[in-house]
Amino acid sequence: MLKTFSIGGIHPAENKLSADSAIQVLPIPQMVSIPIAQHIGAPATPVVKKNDQVKVGQLIAKSSGFVSANIHSSVSGTVFKIDAIVDGTGFRRTAIIIKVDGDEWMEEIDRSEDLLKEITASKEEIIKKIADAGIVGLGGATFPAHVKLSVPPGKTAEVLIINAVECEPYLTSDHRVMLEKGDEVLVGTQILMKALDVKRAIVGIENNKPDAIAHLTKLAANYQGIEICPLKTQYPQGGEKQLIAATIKREVPSGALPIEVGAVVQNVGTSLAVYEAVQKNKPLIERVATITGKSLQNPSNWKFRIGTPVHDLIDAAGGLPEDTGKVIGGGPMMGKALSNLEVPLTKGSSGLLLLPREEAIRKDSKNCIRCGKCVSVCPMGLEPFLLMVLAEKKNYERLEKDAVMDCIECGSCSFTCPANRPLLDYIRLGKGRVGQIMRSRK
Amino acid sequence: MNTKVLVAPSPHVHSGDTIQKNMYGVVFAMLPALVFSFVYFGMGAIIVTLTAVASCYLFEYTIQKYLLKGEPTINDGSALITGMLLAFNVPANLPIWIIIIGALVAIGIGKMTFGGLGNNVFNPALVGRVFLLISFPVQMTSWPKPLGFSTSYFDAETAATPLALIKEGLKKGEALSSLMPHVPSNMDMFLGNMGGSMGEIAGAALILGLFYMLAKKIISWHIPITILATVAIFSGILHLANPEAYAGPMFQLLSGGLLLGAIFMATDYVTSPMSNKGMIIYGIGIGFLTVIIRAFGAYPEGVSFAILIMNAFVPLINAYIKPKRFGEKRK
Ligand code: SF4
Ligand code: SF4
Numbered sequence: 106m107l108k109t110f111s112i113g114g115i116h117p118a119e120n121k122l123s124a125d126s127a128i129q130v131l132p133i134p135q136m137v138s139i140p141i142a143q144h145i146g147a148p149a150t151p152v153v154k155k156n157d158q159v160k161v162g163q164l165i166a167k168s169s170g171f172v173s174a175n176i177h178s179s180v181s182g183t184v185f186k187i188d189a190i191v192d193g194t195g196f197r198r199t200a201i202i203i204k205v206d207g208d209e210w211m212e213e214i215d216r217s218e219d220l221l222k223e224i225t226a227s228k229e230e231i232i233k234k235i236a237d238a239g240i241v242g243l244g245g246a247t248f249p250a251h252v253k254l255s256v257p258p259g260k261t262a263e264v265l266i267i268n269a270v271e272c273e274p275y276l277t278s279d280h281r282v283m284l285e286k287g288d289e290v291l292v293g294t295q296i297l298m299k300a301l302d303v304k305r306a307i308v309g310i311e312n313n314k315p316d317a318i319a320h321l322t323k324l325a326a327n328y329q330g331i332e333i334c335p336l337k338t339q340y341p342q343g344g345e346k347q348l349i350a351a352t353i354k355r356e357v358p359s360g361a362l363p364i365e366v367g368a369v370v371q372n373v374g375t376s377l378a379v380y381e382a383v384q385k386n387k388p389l390i391e392r393v394a395t396i397t398g399k400s401l402q403n404p405s406n407w408k409f410r411i412g413t414p415v416h417d418l419i420d421a422a423g424g425l426p427e428d429t430g431k432v433i434g435g436g437p438m439m440g441k442a443l444s445n446l447e448v449p450l451t452k453g454s455s456g457l458l459l460l461p462r463e464e465a466i467r468k469d470s471k472n473c474i475r476c477g478k479c480v481s482v483c484p485m486g487l488e489p490f491l492l493m494v495l496a497e498k499k500n501y502e503r504l505e506k507d508a509v510m511d512c513i514e515c516g517s518c519s520f521t522c523p524a525n526r527p528l529l530d531y532i533r534l535g536k537g538r539v540g541q542i543m544r545s546r547k
Numbered sequence: 548m549n550t551k552v553l554v555a556p557s558p559h560v561h562s563g564d565t566i567q568k569n570m571y572g573v574v575f576a577m578l579p580a581l582v583f584s585f586v587y588f589g590m591g592a593i594i595v596t597l598t599a600v601a602s603c604y605l606f607e608y609t610i611q612k613y614l615l616k617g618e619p620t621i622n623d624g625s626a627l628i629t630g631m632l633l634a635f636n637v638p639a640n641l642p643i644w645i646i647i648i649g650a651l652v653a654i655g656i657g658k659m660t661f662g663g664l665g666n667n668v669f670n671p672a673l674v675g676r677v678f679l680l681i682s683f684p685v686q687m688t689s690w691p692k693p694l695g696f697s698t699s700y701f702d703a704e705t706a707a708t709p710l711a712l713i714k715e716g717l718k719k720g721e722a723l724s725s726l727m728p729h730v731p732s733n734m735d736m737f738l739g740n741m742g743g744s745m746g747e748i749a750g751a752a753l754i755l756g757l758f759y760m761l762a763k764k765i766i767s768w769h770i771p772i773t774i775l776a777t778v779a780i781f782s783g784i785l786h787l788a789n790p791e792a793y794a795g796p797m798f799q800l801l802s803g804g805l806l807l808g809a810i811f812m813a814t815d816y817v818t819s820p821m822s823n824k825g826m827i828i829y830g831i832g833i834g835f836l837t838v839i840i841r842a843f844g845a846y847p848e849g850v851s852f853a854i855l856i857m858n859a860f861v862p863l864i865n866a867y868i869k870p871k872r873f874g875e876k877r878k
Pocket of ligand 2: 472473474475477478479480490522523524525528
């Protein structure tokens with residue numbers, strides 16, 4: 106029996122259209138817009154001004170606190186302006202806009218393809234390099250990586266879990282990274298193990314990627330302490346708590362962090378970025394994303410420079426299909442619908458999904474028939490139908506008691522409901538309000 | 548950008564499951580039992596089914612349109628289920644006018660007074676059935692003999708149900724061992740060769756429907772399996788304690804409306820609990836009450852009452868029995 110998490114879960118159609126398409130390099134655009142807030146936490150503070158010359162890999166905005174991240178230029182050229190633009194969240198936020206000129210890199214960056222397996226940096230050096238390189242969780246949560254590596258006093262990390270689940274339908278960027286950069290990922294994993302002082306790492310991969318499981322299992326034989334753990338395909342296994350439950354059978358308590366059960370989770374793409382930062386001095390200026398959709402000419406995977414506009418990626422894959430009804434940054438379950446195609450791709454962009462119009466339009470919602478299906482699929486053991494009713498009634502006290510804050514916004518409930526009820530929409534509203542109330546109590 | 552794109556919160560895809568798919572799935576699962584009833588009871592079964600379904604549709608439509616003045620919800624398939632279940636729960640020679648009254652009570656009182664599908668507390672078909680049982684006890688308990696198409700709709704030869712045979716016999720002070728030779732064998736009951744309501748007789752067909760609904764994930768195992776297991780265990784204990792007064796588990800499982808109730812009536816979405824734990828408690832309750840009523844009650848049959856009683860507890864179960872939360876300490 107393959108491992109998986111035990112509460113709830115669904116099996117949406119996988120639609121991994123681009124799984125066989127090797128990673129290509131997206132041409133550098135003429136202009137990039139690099140937001141100063143691409144991570145969870147405080148926005149970075151710009152350290153360049155208009156008309157400054159910058160090189161690839163140069164620091165352009167500095168981390169402004171512990172939970173924040175450095176931002177580097179992904180291109181060489183001139184700072185055109187620093188201005189508010191609409192980003193992937195739909196809000197207007199500050200970005201550094203750079204006019205591209207050539208492709209001149211900072212000298213200290215090692216651009217060779219040589220695999221450097223030997224880890225010379227110390228634990229402290231590693232964490233510093235990761236923080237300097239501005240690495241954030243590349244699975245989509247964009248939590249600054251160095252924060253998770255700094256284990257709070259009184260807690261110990263026992264195991265590093267690498268999230269290579271890619272449970273979102275359609276997305277294949279992690280899959281391709283594992284196939285094409287397997288060794289780099291594993292060296293990155295060992296670096297992370299050293300940073301955390303742990304002897305054991307588990308790479309969780311769903312069994313819909315047998316080639317990646319086979320490839321990494323073969324490679325992992327050369328690396329001490331790394332286990333490849335095939336998992337039964339089930340959404341949302343990529344959720345931190347679900348992945349921990351699936352791999353080591355421990356449940357992170359409500360409101361607590363994974364370190365509570367001795368685990369630290371990092372995404373497989375993050376592991377590659379860590380390798381590049383520590384072994385090659387390369388800050389996080391590019392990453393791999395999937396561009397996909399049923400009507401798209403050429404669903405594929407691309408390495409892009411941070412700040413490239415979304416339409417460049419779409420054009421590279423054959424252009425926007427006529428029937429496009431929704432452009433989603435991320436996967437269909439948790440991604441965000443984008444309002445325009447000028448939005449820049451950022452550190453958290455794991456993919457872009459173009460949904461045909463018929464699929465994008467929601468069906469009318471009906472009366473709840475009390476089938477209980479939303480309850481049985483909720484991976485957090487909540488009662489979505491009830492949370493929705495409570496949110497509608499603005500009963501925040503009950504919402505808090507019924508653990509609305511535990512909701513990981515995976516969307517399994519809305520996905521499943523036969524009456525098409527917009528469960529998560531309401532739960533999210535309720536969650537926002539309860540969060541405010543809880544913070545104001547502190 | 549020339550095309551208009553939609554912006555809406557996630558998730559952006561849906562399973563494609565609908566209320567209709569689930570309702571018609573249940574209807575499909577009832578078809579084997581329907582076919583059996585046509586085979587055993589001929590014309591009568593057809594007349595009863597058509598009448599029940601047509602009147603349920605009519606009442607649902609009329610009440611929705613003229614009294615509640617809402618959008619007609621007639622297409623969601625739930626009236627069809629209520630109609631078929633009502634037919635399944637009455638003798639195959641029940642006079643048409645009684646069936647119509649049953650449908651009116653089922654839809655009008657059982658469903659619409661609560662505000663329609665999703666709001667009712669009691670299973671509508673059972674409300675109809677129990678109303679008829681109390682109002683027309685004679686007609687509701689004279690079962691035609693299952694003779695196939697030679698069964699006449701009027702003045703049919705009647706056959707008592709196995710449960711009634713035993714109850715009557717025990718009342719007269721006879722021992723179970725002397726009664727058992729007069730009731731159909733377990734195999735006969737499994738294949739439907741016994742007296743009883745139209746849709747309850749053929750255990751084999753009902754179980755086929757159960758497998759279909761489980762495979763299609765229309766229902767989960769929790770309710771039906773818990774009911775059946777509870778009945779088996781509890782009646783087994785009684786049987787061991789006094790084999791001359793209480794029939795054994797196999798007989799209990801196959802006789803009367805137990806399979807029909809456990810598979811199709813107790814699993815009604817609206818009137819059963821939401822969480823798996825709740826479903827198990829509800830199932831145990833139904834199984835337990837069924838055996839109690841059958842063994843000690845005035846009526847030979849207990850499933851309908853057991854389900855209705857437990858229906859009443861569902862709001863309480865939902866309020867207090869919560870699903871196991873992720874990260875909750877196991878006690
Ligand atoms: S979105 Fe929240 S409530 Fe809905 S299934 Fe996921 S965790 Fe449960
Ligand atoms: S899945 Fe939808 S219809 Fe079923 S109980 Fe939940 S909210 Fe109600």
